[in-house]
Amino acid sequence: MTVYIISRKPATHTPRKLLRKDVDWKVSQEALDYSYSHKGNEQSNLQKRKEEEIKLLHNEENEKRNKTDGEESDNGDFSTESITENNSASESSEELIQGYSFGEIWQDLLSPELQRNSLGDIQPFATSSRNTNSSCSHYNVNLTQAISHDVSLREAMFLSSNHSTRINPEMRSIQRQEPFLQLNSSITNHESLLNGTSLMGLFPSVDIRNLTNQDHLTNLDENIFDEINAMSLALEEGFDHMEISQLFGELDSESGLSINSNHSTAFSNNSDSSASSGCSEGAVGYSSDARSISHDVLGAVGGHFPESSKYSPMDYQRDLDYLGKSTLQQLLHNHTYNQLPNQLTTTSEHCSLLPGKPDEEKGRCHNSSDANLSRNLSCDEHHAKALRIPFSIDEIVSMPVDLFNSMLSTYYLTDSQISLIRDIRRRGKNKVAAQNCRKRKLDVILNLEEDVCNLQTQKANLKKERTQCNKSISLMKQKLRDLYHDIFSRLRDDQGRPVNPSQYAIHCSSDGSVFIIPRRLVKSEHKQDEQNNRNKKK
């Protein structure tokens, strides 16, 4: 099992039986890699790692039991129960996430202690990932030790970055590793300062986010700005979700929506509705458990707000009218739009996710079942989630070019995000074009087959008609011969002898008169007529 996780074969050559675990690891590793550059993802990493841990440690029965326990804790702990940082050492990482309320998540994220804890968590995981033969028990030991370790942020980030480099040297975030490291420390300090002054209780998260962004705007390069934005947005998503969950929590818990249903709504609910309004998030499969928060924080496709200076709420609302309506409709009414929880794993089976290089990801998602479209969307969805593309796949593909271009210029998007969005749009367009092309080709073939069938029928009818004509001609000839014989049998010459039909012929003139003339005269007359005709033609 471990071999499958460590070995990262290209999807094109990955045996099917290995795909699931391989891609599961890839997805998690991708999330992990991105988490190194998106420091707001510690919780997501915990969640992902927990899932990985479950896969590694337990068989299916244990996994089911764990999920059941997790769901119970989801329902129970989500509202207000506070978990201190000390709990991270004694409780599972899943509980660590699920037990957090939004404010606690925010405060803990801003606090350097949690960053140390979270990043300390990451480091041993990276170690365990490095260690190909690490056993499950060894992994547990590492995880426990990791939680208790007091790793400095700088060290952790450096280790993480190194790990990313090792895992995927082409990862784009490596290019900005150094400034990222430098600025992260300042951000940490600043955010701890915010935390220390208890601004959290005074301002909504958005305000604090903007304050943070503006304070650092002049010092941060765009990547760092992106990181901050992403983290803030992820938290804000959590907040929105929190609100929605408070509204719909009971409904969700009673509706039997599984926690995994969040997988299916991952990109839809993040794409537009979660960005600001969040009004529809509870509609389809949006469970209220904290795990969903962690998922959203991890892979929110829409977890990226447009930069406030470039994109006002009015603008957003305007575009939301276009962007959101279709998706909202789907969210609210089209329950097949998203995948079912069990489809996600199957989706992962077909997806080759190369962590850190989605642009170069040439692994194709080859699917042939009914859920083809949604599965494929899930592939791009995974990439979009990883890069925090704030739009749904459907929007990216179906958006008019003008709006698409304005979107690219209006939203604050990194090069990799733009590249991925363009790839998604190109692939989506081409996919539709290929489907139309094949449909047309099929129609052409069907039409040609129909034409062939019609022509064959027509040919058979003509043959039948020809046969009938021949029969009629034969019948008429026979009647004419009988009439001839009848006439000549009754004819007599001047001496009363019967007329020989071989010497005489019946000639009908144009005026209707009938003559019996010798055949030699008929022949000469024929010759003369032919001669006249030739002369006329000449």
Add this chain to the structure above:
DNA sequence: TCCCACTGTCATAAG
């Protein structure tokens, strides 16, 4: 294991 249909993707040409 092979075959086949389906599908997504890419490359390319044309509009």
Add this chain to the structure above:
DNA sequence: ACCTTATGACAGTGG
């Protein structure tokens, strides 16, 4: 010059 569309070719998947 760029975008969209159409289409052949290729490869993966599942029956």
